Amino acid sequence: MISLIIDGQEVKVEEGTTILEAAREAHINIPTLCYDEELSIFGGCRLCVVEIAGQNILKPACATVVQEEMEVTTHSAKISRVRQNLFELIIASHNISCELNCMTCRRASNCELRKVAEDIGLEKVRLDPIDKGYQKDESSYSIVREPDKCITCGRCIRKCEEIQGVGIFTTADRGPATEVTTFSDKGLGNVECTNCGQCIHTCPTGALHEVYHFDNVWDELNDPEKHVIVQTAPAVRVALSEPFAEIDSPTTTGQMVAALFRLGFDRVFDTNFTADLTIMEEGTELINRIENGKNLPLFTSCSPGWIKFIEHFYPDYLDHLSSCKSPQQMFGALGKTYYAEKNDIDPENIVVVSVMPCTAKKYEAARPEMNSDVDYVLTTRELARMIKAAGIDLPHLEERDFDRMLGVSSGAGNIFGASGGVMEAALRTAYELITGEELEKLDFEMVRGLPGIKKAEVEINGLPLKAAVAHGLGNARKLMERIKDGEEYHFVEFMACPGGCIGGGGQPIPTNEEVRQKRIDAIYELDRNKKLRKSHENPLIQKLYEEFLEKPGSHKAHELLHTEYKERGI
Amino acid sequence: MLEENFLMGEQLLDPADYDFPALKKAFNMDREEVIQEIKDSGLKGRGGAGFPTGLKWELGYKEKSDEKYMICNADEGEPGTFKDRYLMENRPLLVIEGIITAAYAVNAQKGFIYIRGEYFDSIKIIDKLIDNMYKEDVLGQDILGSDFSFDLRLVKGAGAYVCGDETSLLNSIEGKRGASRIKPPYPIQKGLFEQPTVVNNVETLSSAARIIAEGASLYSAMGSKNSRGTKLVCLSGDINEPGVYEVEFGAQTIKEIIEQDGKGIKGGSDLRFVVPGGVSTAVLDKSEIDIPYTYEDLEKAGSSLGSGAIIAVGQEHDLVDLMLNVSRFFMDETCGTCFPCREGNRQINRILRKYKATFSIQEKEIIQDVGETIRLAARCGLGQSSLNFINSIMEKYEDELGIKEVLEV
Ligand SMILES: Cc1cc2nc3c(=O)[nH]c(=O)nc-3n(C[C@H](O)[C@H](O)[C@H](O)COP(=O)(O)O)c2cc1C
Ligand code: SF4
Ligand code: SF4
Ligand code: SF4
Ligand code: SF4
Numbered sequence: 001m002i003s004l005i006i007d008g009q010e011v012k013v014e015e016g017t018t019i020l021e022a023a024r025e026a027h028i029n030i031p032t033l034c035y036d037e038e039l040s041i042f043g044g045c046r047l048c049v050v051e052i053a054g055q056n057i058l059k060p061a062c063a064t065v066v067q068e069e070m071e072v073t074t075h076s077a078k079i080s081r082v083r084q085n086l087f088e089l090i091i092a093s094h095n096i097s098c099e100l101n102c103m104t105c106r107r108a109s110n111c112e113l114r115k116v117a118e119d120i121g122l123e124k125v126r127l128d129p130i131d132k133g134y135q136k137d138e139s140s141y142s143i144v145r146e147p148d149k150c151i152t153c154g155r156c157i158r159k160c161e162e163i164q165g166v167g168i169f170t171t172a173d174r175g176p177a178t179e180v181t182t183f184s185d186k187g188l189g190n191v192e193c194t195n196c197g198q199c200i201h202t203c204p205t206g207a208l209h210e211v212y213h214f215d216n217v218w219d220e221l222n223d224p225e226k227h228v229i230v231q232t233a234p235a236v237r238v239a240l241s242e243p244f245a246e247i248d249s250p251t252t253t254g255q256m257v258a259a260l261f262r263l264g265f266d267r268v269f270d271t272n273f274t275a276d277l278t279i280m281e282e283g284t285e286l287i288n289r290i291e292n293g294k295n296l297p298l299f300t301s302c303s304p305g306w307i308k309f310i311e312h313f314y315p316d317y318l319d320h321l322s323s324c325k326s327p328q329q330m331f332g333a334l335g336k337t338y339y340a341e342k343n344d345i346d347p348e349n350i351v352v353v354s355v356m357p358c359t360a361k362k363y364e365a366a367r368p369e370m371n372s373d374v375d376y377v378l379t380t381r382e383l384a385r386m387i388k389a390a391g392i393d394l395p396h397l398e399e400r401d402f403d404r405m406l407g408v409s410s411g412a413g414n415i416f417g418a419s420g421g422v423m424e425a426a427l428r429t430a431y432e433l434i435t436g437e438e439l440e441k442l443d444f445e446m447v448r449g450l451p452g453i454k455k456a457e458v459e460i461n462g463l464p465l466k467a468a469v470a471h472g473l474g475n476a477r478k479l480m481e482r483i484k485d486g487e488e489y490h491f492v493e494f495m496a497c498p499g500g501c502i503g504g505g506g507q508p509i510p511t512n513e514e515v516r517q518k519r520i521d522a523i524y525e526l527d528r529n530k531k532l533r534k535s536h537e538n539p540l541i542q543k544l545y546e547e548f549l550e551k552p553g554s555h556k557a558h559e560l561l562h563t564e565y566k567e568r569g570i
Numbered sequence: 571m572l573e574e575n576f577l578m579g580e581q582l583l584d585p586a587d588y589d590f591p592a593l594k595k596a597f598n599m600d601r602e603e604v605i606q607e608i609k610d611s612g613l614k615g616r617g618g619a620g621f622p623t624g625l626k627w628e629l630g631y632k633e634k635s636d637e638k639y640m641i642c643n644a645d646e647g648e649p650g651t652f653k654d655r656y657l658m659e660n661r662p663l664l665v666i667e668g669i670i671t672a673a674y675a676v677n678a679q680k681g682f683i684y685i686r687g688e689y690f691d692s693i694k695i696i697d698k699l700i701d702n703m704y705k706e707d708v709l710g711q712d713i714l715g716s717d718f719s720f721d722l723r724l725v726k727g728a729g730a731y732v733c734g735d736e737t738s739l740l741n742s743i744e745g746k747r748g749a750s751r752i753k754p755p756y757p758i759q760k761g762l763f764e765q766p767t768v769v770n771n772v773e774t775l776s777s778a779a780r781i782i783a784e785g786a787s788l789y790s791a792m793g794s795k796n797s798r799g800t801k802l803v804c805l806s807g808d809i810n811e812p813g814v815y816e817v818e819f820g821a822q823t824i825k826e827i828i829e830q831d832g833k834g835i836k837g838g839s840d841l842r843f844v845v846p847g848g849v850s851t852a853v854l855d856k857s858e859i860d861i862p863y864t865y866e867d868l869e870k871a872g873s874s875l876g877s878g879a880i881i882a883v884g885q886e887h888d889l890v891d892l893m894l895n896v897s898r899f900f901m902d903e904t905c906g907t908c909f910p911c912r913e914g915n916r917q918i919n920r921i922l923r924k925y926k927a928t929f930s931i932q933e934k935e936i937i938q939d940v941g942e943t944i945r946l947a948a949r950c951g952l953g954q955s956s957l958n959f960i961n962s963i964m965e966k967y968e969d970e971l972g973i974k975e976v977l978e979v
Contacts, residue, residue: 043752044908046947057954058946063752078946085943089913126936127917152906171747171906174730176916178906 004070019061019072020048030074031119033112034153035062036202039162042154047083050074083120092127095148105206110509112204139189141363142211150207152180156199165474168193192312192570196305196496197359197505210359210506213376214386220351221264228351229267230260231331235357235417235501236380238522242508243384246395250522254399259387261400270402272409274327275416279535281561282324283429284552286491295319297489300422302326304364305496309473314480315567323562328354328361332373333560338548339406351375355383357504369563379506408540411527418523419471419500420447420454423493427458429536434460442533453479467491472498576800577776578816582663585706591783596671597716601631604675608778610786612798617643617771618877620865626768629758630676633766640678641769642669644685645727645734648848650879653802654772656814658692661776662699668775671782673720676768680721684739687727697724731903732952736769749905750950773802793819797864801878805832808884817863824859828882839884847876849896850955852962889967893960894922900956911953914944929973934964
């Protein structure tokens with residue numbers, strides 16, 4: 001242990017701790033902008049500079065390791081002057097003008113610039129903003145970059161590279177021309193970006209955000225000709241409460257459903273339903289592949305960020321992917337066929353909207369092979385915004401239930417939202433379908449939680465089924481390399497985002513380790529409290545097969561619920 | 571003026587004509603002895619920071635690692651500095667002998683000489699010399715029959731001033747973006763490819779070779795207490811005879827160097843001020859230059875000796891133009907990593923440009939505030955010293971700049 005003095009208090013911390021970490025342990029807040037506890041140290045913003053007794057210049061708290069008997073001052077007139085000047089410089093590089101101000105900036109509610117301004121007690125801004133003449137990057141279906149608001153903190157670079165193992169952003173040029181951009185300025189839509197949106201979570205400003213669909217959704221809701229149905233992904237209900245400070249409970253399923261009705265959706269359905277359906281199709285596929293010994297391991301296919309990742313980086317493994325569409329797209333396909341047919345509505349007039357924790361789902365919905373089955377994808381953040389904009393008091397709404405037809409689901413569908421959930425849901429069903437026996441213990445603890453790569457072995461009819469789970473593309477890459485090196489599995493679940501969909505790029509900001517854990521706990525609690533916990537026991541799924549799809553893997557099921565992939569190159 | 575030069579001299583190009591006195595002596599000494607000799611000489615780094623060379627080598631020697639690197643910094647990007655170029659073009663054997671001597675002392679097996687990309691002649695000469703030295707067994711396996719082996723490669727600079735900073739230089743050699751690294755770890759601990767690395771300037775290494783050849787006492791007898799030996803100065807600006815001169819520390823004042831070596835100010839005009847250590851140092855008014863040329867005297871005067879560039883500036887120049895030039899240089903040369911240096915230098919340049927006609931107290935205040943912030947908070951030496959020139963001009967020539975109070979609207 002090292003003992004040092006911070007602002008007159010004696011503090012004892014582990015060797016190797018930085019001043020910033022030590023100060024946080026002592027509940028002293030030092031402002032930062034380029035720091036993210038999950039990423040490597042950059043030392044660029046300099047807001048965290050502190051005085052160390054005996055040293056002439058200030059030192060960055062984030063990059064300075066504590067030493068025995070060090071005497072640190074984190075707040076003083078001198079430091080305050082420096083921080084205020086720094087902030088003036090930053091804010092001037094962040095081209096705020098009349099059209100581009102905090103009133104209209106969609107990140108205003110979680111903008112770290114605003115928070116820092118408050119924390120340092122900013123008093124004046126004497127410098128003119130600098131217009132660097134940047135254009136918005138709107139080349140992607142999922143992510144927009146507004147370089148005008150970028151302060152070149154490098155957090156997106158590190159997030160994409162260190163956590164996601166993709167490496168889309170780089171710093172280009174030097175001097176005043178220094179900018180963060182994509183390779184050769186090609187734009188996010190023209191590079192290997194997987195659309196996972198993790199960079200949005202770390203960006204401290206409004207420079208990165210999703211492609212907004214809510215304006216279009218308002219238009220559709222206001223069009224009396226249109227029959228607008230909505231589906232909500234499992235991870236949305238455990239995070240939607242976050243932007244509404246008054247709500248204590250992490251889960252707001254009933255209130256979320258009620259709010260969607262109030263917004264004017266004609267039917268409110270649940271993606272959990274098609275998650276159950278995915279299990280039926282994918283489970284059948286797994287059983288077939290094991291019987292035929294072909295294309296093993298089977299890789300899950302419900303995370304569109306992962307799909308684009310493998311299409312770029314591991315095209316040789318495309319035939320290992322399950323051919324199942326994701327639950328979102330299965331829902332879209334059924335909405336415009338089964339649902340339309342049974343309710344006698346012209347599919348032309350049906351608008352399918354999804355609410356997803358995910359930015360990559362926007363890209364997925366736009367893939368040509370998906371036939372525009374899903375018309376618009378809202379992120380959890382966009383839904384929260386619409387609810388607020390409509391003056392709906394979410395915390396005080398009376399709870400409502402999903403519409404039944406595509407809205408009844410099992411607990412297995414619920415846990416799709418957490419890393420390991422698809423695996424667990426599939427194991428519950430595959431075990432019972434293969435053995436014909438009832439599972440004694442439904443919880444597969446070893447595939448749950450936040451470790452980056454998880455493994456399990458389950459004995460089914462004498463076959464030791466080997467499974468692995470990876471979440472976060474950096475971990476996916478690691479696991480793929482091991483598979484390349486010969487590690488053998490039958491079934492592998494991949495999710496692009498750390499923690500699975502609960503940590504998706506469309507979830508409320510902040511999304512960090514603590515928040516992810518809270519959402520995971522809420523998801524498993526939902527599952528635990530359900531009577532129906534296995535996909536194949538969902539009566540409405542059984543009915544769907546009877547009335548429409550015949551059986552899992554049928555010709556019709558293939559036509560509607562399955563898809564294909566293509567190599568995209570690097 | 572020195573009676574006998576220590577570093578400068580006739581062209582030394584052909585390894586066949588050269589005896590390698592330093593190497594021969596060094597190989598007959600223990601590493602500790604070589605290091606002690608350099609320590610005794612009082613040699614300090616000539617790359618700008620003035621870190622004691624013997625101590626640096628000792629730290630490098632003590633690092634435990636199977637692989638160590640010795641790097642010669644020949645990036646010489648500071649405007650008004652051209653002494654390393656002189657050495658590479660005229661005394662290249664001394665430069666490389668210095669590199670090998672240092673490598674032997676710290677026990678490095680591999681080395682690089684990183685030469686500024688625009689120095690075509692230096693690159694050509696050193697490139698050819700390295701080839702020849704391999705042929706003559708003065709590089710490679712068992713140098714000159716000793717059991718010391720050392721490989722040296724030439725790397726061409728990427729054309730950025732910041733790459734002269736040792737951590738940026740390491741990134742550049744590794745093929746990464748030329749931006750500074752966070753210190754610690756220092757290159758001595760974790761440098762090139764994460765291995766212990768000693769970086770020295772061309773002049774430092776050449777001096778070291780001469781010191782080993784001639785003995786520390788000869789060197790330490792020259793100069794002052796804290797500035798031992800000799801220094802190459804680069805005289806430029808409004809000077810009759812600009813060029814590289816070797817001076818003994820403390821033997822002449824700055825004024826004398828300008829008058830005796832540089833033969834005074836051009837066209838008989840009047841000197842206004844001197845930039846005593848390159849554009850990252852504070853200027854000295856003509857009334858302040860009657861001080862001995864040593865590290866300590868310059869520091870006392872509020873400036874520094876920097877890399878040895880002495881730029882003399884006559885009365886006829888426009889002060890704002892001069893500040894704009896220097897500001898432009900730093901604005902363009904920041905690596906762009908840290909906010910104070912990147913945004914601060916950008917803003918200062920804007921203000922200087924915009925208010926070329928009238929300078930208000932408010933603007934002066936902003937420049938000073940921003941300057942102070944950059945000095946205290948920038949990530950590397952480039953930023954930390956980028957406002958020295960401008961601030962000193964604003965301070966010393968406030969009246970001439972016509973800084974006036976402008977009422978806020
Ligand atoms: C912005 C910047 C530029 C520098 N440029 C040079 C240079 O061109 N040549 C040089 O030898 N040292 C330069 N230095 C100093 C080096 O970082 C380093 O201190 C030096 O090479 C060490 O050698 P020495 O101990 O022999 O002086 C520069 C430092 C900074 C911060
Ligand atoms: S990023 Fe922050 S400071 Fe910038 S416009 Fe948006 S809310 Fe305002
Ligand atoms: S969306 Fe994901 S892959 Fe694309 S740039 Fe952001 S972090 Fe990288
Ligand atoms: S886009 Fe955001 S995270 Fe990336 S460098 Fe700019 S401000 Fe930082
Ligand atoms: S001070 Fe300037 S050159 Fe140094 S790291 Fe910061 S931006 Fe780069």
